Amino acid sequence: MLEQIKDNFTESIQTQIAASEMLAQSIEHAGMTIVQGLLGGNKIVTCGNGGSAGHAQHFCAQLLNKYETERPSLPAISLNSDIATLTSIANDYQYDEVFSKQIRALGNNGDVLIAISTSGNSRNVIKAIESAVSRDMPIIALTGNDGGDIAGLLGESDVEIRVPSHRTSRIQEVHLMVLHSLCEIIDTMLFPQGDC
């Protein structure tokens, strides 16, 4: 068991290093997309399932509250957080619709969708992307594996950050690093002095 635990750490570190080389440019591009959205008075909308739902909430918490330095609150909403809304949409329609129906109500032109799926194949995340496209929202997709069906849905102004791994856990660990990097870009670009 000890060897397996150590192997997991090694695999995680190796995936992080490979990702840092492959993804830095897309992460910077995604950061600029978010900064432009916020400067335009728009909000950030996130969604995902399971561990990615946790990531989606975590990222919004860091915008609404703060990341590492003092600054004003920034507008963000995670679509997997409102259990009454989620259960009613899933119960009355389909689980596939839980994010897309919220985007049709809350999404405005210029809001940025951060869609998180390690497989790139979660139907509700795919439908969220389709609704975001219909609302002219730029999309940042955090994926893994081969990008799944999500990869084929993105337009030229969207960004896919695809982690080079097939293991959900390793992909999620890199996604967390990506989201923290995005927080750092936002704070550096918008509040270089750590304004509050």
Ligand SMILES: O=C(CO)[C@@H](O)[C@H](O)[C@H](O)[C@H](O)COP(=O)(O)O
């Ligand atoms: O956290 C984990 C596994 O590490 C799981 O809860 C995982 O997030 C769930 O199986 C999700 O449903 C996977 O969805 P996705 O990442 O493929 O969109």
Ligand SMILES: [Zn+2]
């Ligand atoms: Zn997990």
